Amino acid sequence: MLDPTPNGLHSGEPPLLQTRGLTKRYGDFVANDSIDIEIRPGEIHALLGENGAGKSTLVKAIYGLIQPSAGEISWQGRPIVLSGPSDARRRGIGMVFQHFSLFDNLTVAENVALGLDGSESFKDMSARLAQVSKTYGLPLDPKREVWQLSVGERQRIEIVRALMQDPKFLILDEPTAVLTPQEADQLSIVLERLKAEGRAILYISHKLDEVKRLCDTATILRAGKKVATRNPRLETAASLARMMVGSEIKEVRAAAGRQTTVPRLVVNDLSLAPAEAHGVRLEHVSFELKGGEILGIAGVAGNGQDELFAALSGERLSKDPGAVVIEGIAAGHLSITGRRKLGAAFVPEERLGHGTAPRMKLSENALLTGHAASRMVRHGFIDTAATLKTVDTATETFDVRKAKRDPEAASLSGGNLQKFIVGREILRNPAVLVVSQPTWGVDAGAAAVIRQALLDLATEGAAVLVTSQDLDELVEITDRIAVMFHGRLSVPLPTRETTREKLGLLMGGSSLEPKEAVHASGA
Amino acid sequence: MHLVLEKRAERSGTIALVSPLIAIGLTLLTMVILFAILGKNPLLALDAYFIAPLTDGYSLQEIAVKATPLVMIAIGLSLCYLANAWNIGAEGQFLIGAVAGSWIAVKTQGTDAGAWVLPAMLLLAAVAGALYALIPAICKVRFGASEILTSLMLVYIADLSLDYLVRGPWRDPHGFNFPTTAEFDPVATVPLLIEGGRLHLGSIIALLVVAAAAILLGRTIKGFEIRVVGAAPRAARFGGFNANQLVILTFAVSGALAGLAGIIEVAGPVGHLQPGISPGYGFTAIIVAFLGRLNPVGILIAGLFLALTFIGGEQAQIAMKIPLDVTKVFQGILLFYVLACDSLILYRFRLVFSNRQVTRGAG
Structure with a gap:
């Protein structure tokens, strides 16, 4: 340091x-x-x-x-x-954006060339690229295609591209x-x-x-x-x-003496081929999550977290029904609706377009996940009053700020929409909640509300699985943390026994010594 | 100073309603120019197109008769389009429905078959239209074939099959070799609403279809599924809705409605099966669906409006010798403007005053 x-x-x-x-x-x-x-x-x-x-x-x-x-x-x-x-x-004046603007199927050098004014030949540019990346200790292979690179490497491209303009x-x-x-x-x-x-x-x-x-x-x-x-x-x-x-942020606090109960979400040797050409293969993922417990999954983005979410939610099915067990029932072959009926709820990473339909009203987005297990549909007809009630209750309970009673999802700020989405799921009293990046791009106030809601849900006996790239967040709210790397999940460690260094090593792909891992998981 | 398109925070409800009107206004303006180029008096031409048909009872009935198939087909298409399934082949489904329904009419001709004939014809036409529409739907779901191409290509197969039947096996032996079946028996004919008039039961069926679609889309979970799958496919999958199932469903419903419209047209206003039973209803219905904002009530209004252009086109041809093809030009221009104006729902124009000169000077 x-x-x-x-x-x-x-x-x-x-x-x-x-x-x-x-x-x-x-x-x-x-x-x-x-x-x-x-x-x-x-x-x-x-x-x-x-x-x-x-x-x-x-x-x-x-x-x-x-x-x-x-x-x-x-x-x-x-x-x-x-x-x-x-x-x-x-x-x-140069800028590196939070969201990368890179073409997956082009090489590093081609991507850099696209961002420059084109006054030098591709060969000269490549040479300069190699030199700049070497000078600043930002190693990059100009010939590799972007889809093969980790998020950290992709960011390096953006930084090098900015630095090449001196x-x-x-x-x-x-x-x-x-x-x-x-x-x-x-x-x-x-x-x-x-x-x-x-x-x-x-x-x-x-x-x-x-x-x-x-x-x-x-x-x-x-x-x-x-x-x-x-x-x-x-x-x-x-x-x-x-x-x-502008005011004190309420500290997130776990209720003392949280009891863990029976396993509510069990994953047994889950393996899944990638759905897309550049996807990650899930390999032998296993863990057990008890009621009252929050398990965190750390890892650099793109190491199989999205695939794991899809496999858990039922957006992708696995051949082996026993690979995912929800509330003691084999659910690997069940659709997302079937899993919701078993008491599971899901919050995906993408708020707009995945968690909600952006151009639809909040009440319709309440229906999106509530139609299966909540009483929002009778004989095929939508109970509009029930969907609006979910919006109102979520608004009140989770302090969702919006301009009118039932606006389009896309008109809410990121934090408020996330509070609505988390609220929508929690109001269904789930037995199992699987959350991906709960506070990504969310302001500090909203993040505190959401983390508190997850802790409260666990206190009430639900099993909560949180995938996050924010280690501080995981350390703050989880009981155990496992790390995802190249589609494999490490053995979960009790959160209080982990260190940033230990997790960082796992996130980078080094395995802990077997003895230590066994010792830690036995605690 | 330049004009930019700026994204709106929320879709504008006002513009969603006004946009078709702007499109119609722009179309009329373009038509005025077109008429002037053709050497016709634009005002007289517009009068012949849009005012004259509204002033006599016969034409008004005729508008309703023409609107009937347009509205029925467009309602089905709107379900497809809302679900992001692009059925372009309604014309073919219309023709197949007409053929399938006519089969019963032809086979029972001259027998003492009773009142079951017409309901059976309607049912068979709807089933045939649905099955015909399922071909592109299944090809899309199963093999990933573009439904736009396959559904369009099936139009020509349907068209030529009809041609073959009326020139061959089903030709009226007493029809002086014209390619047509014999006139249908009364039990195989759609009853008129007004004795001696043109309006028939089909228009009532079309209104029922509009009402059913409004309820389906506005109040039921199935309608919600259709809308979500089109508007946000990934969110729909997250909601547990199966996009492929909805492609099959919307294609089947849309094919059934087109087939029903086909037999109603044949067993109603036309009275027998012959080539050229459709002046392109299946294609014009695409315009109706979009002009009506994929909304059932909107489609009803748009259907009446486009029916007016058909009738007006005929009148303009008789009164002013304006070619009938100008009607098709009109419809094409209208679709173009409708789609263009739709961008105003999500975007707005803004004038940007920039001082670029200052920029260059400084620094």
Whole structure:
């Protein structure tokens, strides 16, 4: 781990990039309200805020993706108007997005070439790509096709692509959200190096510990306004969170003395061929989950978590009925509706398009999963009152904020939609809840509500399976953690006996010594 | 300054209703230009097309008669399209229904068969239409064949089969060698609603179909399944709905309705089986379905409107010597504008004033 050097050095230098009164309105809605921010060369500047606080709008304005409604942006002391991202890149502003824009069936080099202006030959570009990736310790094989690469490697492509334009200023949008702890540490080393070269970095993250470790300055946004600019090292994670949310975040608390009961979800030697060409094969996955227990599944995205979810939910069936046992009944051959009738509930990772039909009303989305086991359908006819009641109850119980009683799913913010989806399932009183990425891209307030709901559900005796890439989340709420790697699931370890290092190693594919694993699982 | 399409946060209900009207307005404007180019007085032409047919009772009945098959077919198609199943072959299902139903009429001709004949004809036509539609549906589900192509190709098979039958085995021996069956017996004919008029029982059946579809889509879980499978396939699978099953179901229903419309047309207004029983109802119904927003009531209105263009086209041909093909041009342009205007439901136009000049100067 690099010890960040304190830097009071830069305070005297003129800012590299500065916004003054930057405002962006969408109709009546003010996404950015008169924001002043200063970023100096050789500074890692964190941009903190809940979802919807205006972080994306601000960086989009700085990167030229949108035009501010008012205010100005200065670059190296001179006011500028960016005509678009290519203009920003020409001036030396680069950006790495949270969601990668890569073509799966093209090679690394081809993907990089597509992002550049095409002024150099493909051969020269490839050579430069190899050199940049070597210089910064971001190993990449230019000839490999993207679908073969891990998420961490894909991110490297995006970073290298940005670095090849030799930016003076780099914006990174939640770069560590998809990385293993070790990969995140490697990224910090790269960032420290960029900083040492005098480049400035604007770093968007939800992980406050990471920000405290890595960043020199933090600007906190809330509801479109700048709340404060602080030195994060002089703050605590709690004080930063308070500034982001505007109030204390309720700490998630498990009820004392949670009892585990009988096994409610058992997976026996589940193997499943991939459904798609680039999918992952599930191999001999086995675990047992008792009532009152929360089991976490960690792992870097794309290691079979999606496939496991599909196999558990019944979106994909397995030949062996006994591979998935719900409430003591072999269910491997049952459809998702059949499994719901046994008392199982599911929350997929994708909120829009998987968990909900985006352009349908919430009441219709309540019906989507409630039609089988809840009393929403009589003799084939929909009981609209019952579906609306689910919406109202979920709204009340889980504090879902929306503009009207029954809006389209797509009009809700990520956090509110996730609260609705989790609420919709929990209101069915499931015996088994399988959740994938429960708080992905969700603001801190909503995340706390959701985690608390999962804990409460377990307290009431349900078996809860949580797949997440957020280790902190798993450590916070689970009783045991297993790691998924290349379609295999490690032996679950009691959460209090695991360390980030241990989990990180498993996530990277190293197996723990058999003796240790056996010892741990026996606890 | 330039115009951009901006995504709306939520689909606009107002535009969803207004969009077909905008499309019709733009179509009329285009037609005015087209008439002017043809050297016809645009106002007189529009009058002949859209006003004159509405002013006499005979034409009004004729509009309802023409709208009947359009609406019945379009309702079935709308179910397919909502479920993301692209049945383009309703014309073929219409013809097969007509042929299958006519078989009973031809076989019972001149016998003392009783009142069961017409119901049996309707039933057989619906079953035949459904089975014919199941061919592309099963090919899609089982082999992944594009239902757009297969259903379209089956239109020609149906068309030529009908041709063969009326020229060969089923030809009326006393029909002076015209390719047609004999006139159907009264028990094999769809009864008229008004003595001596044109309006027949089929229009009532069409209204019942509209009502049934409205209930199906608005109130039942099956209708919900159809809508989700089309709108969000992955969410539908998560909901436990089987997309393939719905392809089969919607194709079968749509084929049955088209087949029913076919026999009603033959046993009603036409009175016997002959080539050319359809002026392209199965294809025009595609326009009706979209112009009606895939909504049963909308389809009823759109069906009447397109029936008006058929009648108006005939009148314009008689009164102003405007070729009948202009009606098809009109219908094509209309579909084009309807689909174009639909983007306004999810997007809106916005003028962007940018100061690019400043950009280039600075920095």
